[in-house]
Amino acid sequence: MSDAVKTRNxxxxxxxxxxxxxxxxxxxLKEFDWQAFVMAIFVPGVFFLVTVILPKLIPAxxxxxxxxxxxxxxxVLVLFRLNPERGFGQAVNYAVGLVGMIGCLLIVRFxxxxxxxxxxxxxxxxxxxxxxxxxGTVKNGARAWVRIAGVNFQPSEIIKVALLLVCSFMLAxxxxxxxxxxxxxxxxxxxxxxxxxxxxxxxxxTLILVxxxxxxLTFLSLGTLGAGAGAVIGYQMNTYVQNRVKIWQxxxxxxxxVSYQVVQxxxxxxxxxxxxxxxxxxxxxxxxxxxxxxxxxxxxHEFGLIFGVCVILMFLMIFLRxxxxxxxxxxxxxxxxxxxxxxxxxxxxxxxxxxNINMIPLTGVTLPFLSYGGTSxxxxxxxxxxxxxxxxxxxxxxxxxxxxxxxGEES
Amino acid sequence: MKLIKxxxxxxxxxxSILLMSLVxxxxxxxxxxxxxxxxxxxxxxLRKVKQGVIPGRIYDRNGIQLAGANVKGERLYHTDEITRxxxxxxxxxxxGTVKNGVETFMSxxxxxxxxxxxTRLTAAFSGQMRTGYDLRLxxxxxxxxMITEQFPKDKSGAVVVMNYRTGEILSLNSFPNFDPLQMxxxxxxxxxxxxxxxTQWRSAPGSIFKAVTMAAALANWPDALDRTFTCTGxxxxxxxxxxxxxxxxxxxxxxxxxxxxxxxxxxxxxxxELGDEQFRLAAQAFGLDDHLLFSDLVVENxxxxxxxxxxxxxxxxxxxxxxxxxxxxxxxxxxAGIANDGVIMEPKLLIQSVDRNKQGxxxxxxxxxxxxxxxxxxxxxAEAMRQVVVSGxxxxxxxxxxxxxGKTGSAQIDGQTSTNAWFIGFIDEKTLPYAVCVVVNDxxxxxxxxxxxxxxxxxxxxxxx
Numbered sequence: 073m074s075d076a077v078k079t080r081n082x083x084x085x086x087x088x089x090x091x092x093x094x095x096x097x098x099x100x101l102k103e104f105d106w107q108a109f110v111m112a113i114f115v116p117g118v119f120f121l122v123t124v125i126l127p128k129l130i131p132a133x134x135x136x137x138x139x140x141x142x143x144x145x146x147x148v149l150v151l152f153r154l155n156p157e158r159g160f161g162q163a164v165n166y167a168v169g170l171v172g173m174i175g176c177l178l179i180v181r182f183x184x185x186x187x188x189x190x191x192x193x194x195x196x197x198x199x200x201x202x203x204x205x206x207x208g209t210v211k212n213g214a215r216a217w218v219r220i221a222g223v224n225f226q227p228s229e230i231i232k233v234a235l236l237l238v239c240s241f242m243l244a245x246x247x248x249x250x251x252x253x254x255x256x257x258x259x260x261x262x263x264x265x266x267x268x269x270x271x272x273x274x275x276x277x278t279l280i281l282v283x284x285x286x287x288x289l290t291f292l293s294l295g296t297l298g299a300g301a302g303a304v305i306g307y308q309m310n311t312y313v314q315n316r317v318k319i320w321q322x323x324x325x326x327x328x329x330v331s332y333q334v335v336q337x338x339x340x341x342x343x344x345x346x347x348x349x350x351x352x353x354x355x356x357x358x359x360x361x362x363x364x365x366x367x368x369x370x371x372x373h374e375f376g377l378i379f380g381v382c383v384i385l386m387f388l389m390i391f392l393r394x395x396x397x398x399x400x401x402x403x404x405x406x407x408x409x410x411x412x413x414x415x416x417x418x419x420x421x422x423x424x425x426x427x428n429i430n431m432i433p434l435t436g437v438t439l440p441f442l443s444y445g446g447t448s449x450x451x452x453x454x455x456x457x458x459x460x461x462x463x464x465x466x467x468x469x470x471x472x473x474x475x476x477x478x479x480g481e482e483s
Numbered sequence: 484m485k486l487i488k489x490x491x492x493x494x495x496x497x498x499s500i501l502l503m504s505l506v507x508x509x510x511x512x513x514x515x516x517x518x519x520x521x522x523x524x525x526x527x528x529l530r531k532v533k534q535g536v537i538p539g540r541i542y543d544r545n546g547i548q549l550a551g552a553n554v555k556g557e558r559l560y561h562t563d564e565i566t567r568x569x570x571x572x573x574x575x576x577x578x579g580t581v582k583n584g585v586e587t588f589m590s591x592x593x594x595x596x597x598x599x600x601x602t603r604l605t606a607a608f609s610g611q612m613r614t615g616y617d618l619r620l621x622x623x624x625x626x627x628x629m630i631t632e633q634f635p636k637d638k639s640g641a642v643v644v645m646n647y648r649t650g651e652i653l654s655l656n657s658f659p660n661f662d663p664l665q666m667x668x669x670x671x672x673x674x675x676x677x678x679x680x681x682t683q684w685r686s687a688p689g690s691i692f693k694a695v696t697m698a699a700a701l702a703n704w705p706d707a708l709d710r711t712f713t714c715t716g717x718x719x720x721x722x723x724x725x726x727x728x729x730x731x732x733x734x735x736x737x738x739x740x741x742x743x744x745x746x747x748x749x750x751x752x753x754x755x756e757l758g759d760e761q762f763r764l765a766a767q768a769f770g771l772d773d774h775l776l777f778s779d780l781v782v783e784n785x786x787x788x789x790x791x792x793x794x795x796x797x798x799x800x801x802x803x804x805x806x807x808x809x810x811x812x813x814x815x816x817x818x819a820g821i822a823n824d825g826v827i828m829e830p831k832l833l834i835q836s837v838d839r840n841k842q843g844x845x846x847x848x849x850x851x852x853x854x855x856x857x858x859x860x861x862x863x864x865a866e867a868m869r870q871v872v873v874s875g876x877x878x879x880x881x882x883x884x885x886x887x888x889g890k891t892g893s894a895q896i897d898g899q900t901s902t903n904a905w906f907i908g909f910i911d912e913k914t915l916p917y918a919v920c921v922v923v924n925d926x927x928x929x930x931x932x933x934x935x936x937x938x939x940x941x942x943x944x945x946x947x948x
Contacts, residue, residue: 355528388503399488415498
């Protein structure tokens with residue numbers, strides 16, 4: 073059996089550090105910006121800390137850790153280049169996210185001791201989800217934001233973590249109906265908030281988890297049909313959705329009007345060409361919402377097609393690595409949890425990058441790890457924390473195995 | 484546990500495919516449409532790309548230089564004003580006032596966008612300007628100039644001439660035009676001389692569309708040629724009455740004869756009998772409703788009407804009225820398809836592009852756009868269009884010694900005093916494979932105001948042989 077947690081990652085860490093160092097150096101030299109010089113030292117340092125030092129303290133999958141932190145660092149870099157203030161803001165989000173990640177890792181680590189909180193999590197999740205309907209603010213057609221104690225956040229992002237935990241936990245105990253009920257309530261509330269992109273993600277993840285745990289093809293086909301029906305109903309009932317579909321079909325009908333955003337994204341990508349305009353030399357700022365929804369277009373624009381493809385491949389590697397963790401997991405709960413986490417990040421990536429390149433209609437979900445936004449960053453890293461928690465548990469399981477050597481016991 | 488891990492595989496494969504499809508789609512769409520996006524007027528950074536590059540020179544098919552540049556990279560043009568005017572819509576202007584001209588649509592060549600990084604770096608360090616690639620276009624400046632001189636001075640309209648075997652565009656004229664050396668007031672001129680009427684302007688085609696209606700009849704009825712139709716001079720459909728020009732009464736006529744005399748009633752009957760679905764399919768076989776994504780030029784899509792398809796409207800679509808919207812370029816393609824055994828070639832503007840070391844950067848390859856009809860039906864239709872010119876409404880397009888086929892049209896436009904005069908046609912000779920489309924707006928009948936200009940074009944081509 074290969075030992076995932078101990079795989080050496082220094083050949084990934086070193087180029088990563090070099091990448092960030094040169095990138096910030098370039099930005100600094102371009103306009104002689106001392107902030108960039110500070111970042112040129114600081115960012116590679118943090119990158120080294122979280123990818124080399126951290127896994128020494130808490131065993132975790134190092135490859136996964138390296139890839140995820142590289143993407144987070146890339147997000148901070150691109151945002152810093154677009155708008156230094158946003159870059160610093162994102163660095164803070166990143167730090168909070170890392171704390172969240174470690175927290176989630178520990179939740180999985182000590183799950184047997186705290187699993188009695190499950191009903192509380194369910195109640196808190198539903199309550200939190202209903203919050204935007206009571207005191208929420210509308211943004212981009214969705215009533216998904218809440219402001220508490222001066223902090224703006226999107227409950228649906230945080231509840232992703234709860235959804236993954238609750239679904240995996242219940243399904244591991246064959247509690248299919250309660251799972252569906254919980255997911256259904258969450259979905260219903262999301263629909264009422266018109267946060268359809270997130271609703272789509274929740275639906276897909278629930279479907280995958282229920283299918284994998286029950287193995288029921290009937291359920292899979294019913295679920296797929298339901299998704300189709302939901303899409304049609306959503307389309308019929310919502311002019312906002314109809315507009316998005318229209319833009320997707322014919323972005324060039326109104327390039328200065330409704331489809332300005334996606335057309336600018338396409339143009340920015342083609343301006344980048346295979347090698348990109350070069351860091352700091354592009355003009356991705358013309359795309360509205362470039363810092364959140366269209367961050368991928370900005371990366372593509374300045375770093376080029378080949379780099380853009382590499383970013384997608386990194387997400388694919390994160391996914392496959394996560395699936396590897398799921399395969400090695402020692403309990404049904406851990407397998408489902410790891411799979412759910414991997415799928416969540418992968419599908420979210422597909423939905424938003426697909427929207428950026430106009431492969432599918434645009435929905436307002438964020439690109440994990442890269443998009444600007446505290447809630448998104450924290451929730452993505454928390455999901456990674458859950459995944460790392462399973463990797464950590466695998467590792468401990470392996471050690472136990474070695475202790476009770478060759479007794480051939482299986483958990 | 485084992486079951487879960489087995490089921491897991493399907494989910495993993497599905498999600499992996501999703502992620503990989505992003506790569507495939509992204510690379511594919513950039514490869515196919517990248518240049519189109521790049522050179523679109525929405526691209527604000529095009530101006531930036533152009534800095535530090537002396538634009539390539541543009542030649543016509545005979546090697547006559549149409550546009551050059553001085554050492555500062557400013558555009559220089561042909562010395563003759565009429566030549567400049569006649570080609571302004573083909574070439575476009577560097578600031579993009581004319582949308583999708585060669586100047587913008589082929590800017591990736593003219594401004595050497597795919598120069599290697601080494602070349603760019605060398606240029607940046609030496610402080611020298613890079614040179615773009617030269618273009619040789621398919622157009623003939625002589626023919627374009629002649630058309631501009633002969634086109635009615637105060638009228639708007641469009642003329643396009645193409646080789647129907649290869650798709651090469653010999654001339655593309657839009658009226659009114661303007662001189663690229665006198666740009667003041669062009670962008671604000673209420674007549675909008677910067678619009679390319681050949682590719683960007685859509686209007687009702689009138690009777691020239693009967694060629695498409697007849698193609699639809701040929702495709703759907705094996706006995707189409709044996710049938711006769713009765714034209715009594717008035718035909719009531721719903722609350723509307725369809726009549727013919729000059730209230731003519733054609734009596735018992737065949738399909739060929741109906742095309743020659745341009746009988747509205749017969750073609751209205753054809754449309755009604757075909758039904759909306761069959762007629763639409765036949766029109767779509769000629770490329771209506773299609774996004775015309777050609778490699779060398781941007782053409783607005785022509786539209787078969789999609790709503791309000793009541794009998795009255797359908798009947799009027801047969802003779803080419805009623806919410807039909809077509810571009811002159813597309814109507815030229817219809818004529819070209821009939822001439823070329825039913826195969827429409829993609830229109831081409833660029834013969835060749837070379838860099839400063841005479842290395843080829845782009846080369847024309849004739850490409851089939853669409854198979855519109857079978858060779859047999861195309862022959863039948865060509866013969867019927869021959870009769871239009873021999874004995875029908877198109878006699879003013881006839882040139883002694885050439886086999887000319889054609890169809891006239893007079894499209895009624897709301898709010899205009901006269902009709903738009905249309906003519907589509909072609910020379911049915913192996914050595915002179917040329918098709919034309921002429922439209923003179925608000926001028927009168929196609930037979931009087933469009934066909935004679937087509938004749939002059941055919942004569943010019945004949946004399947150049």
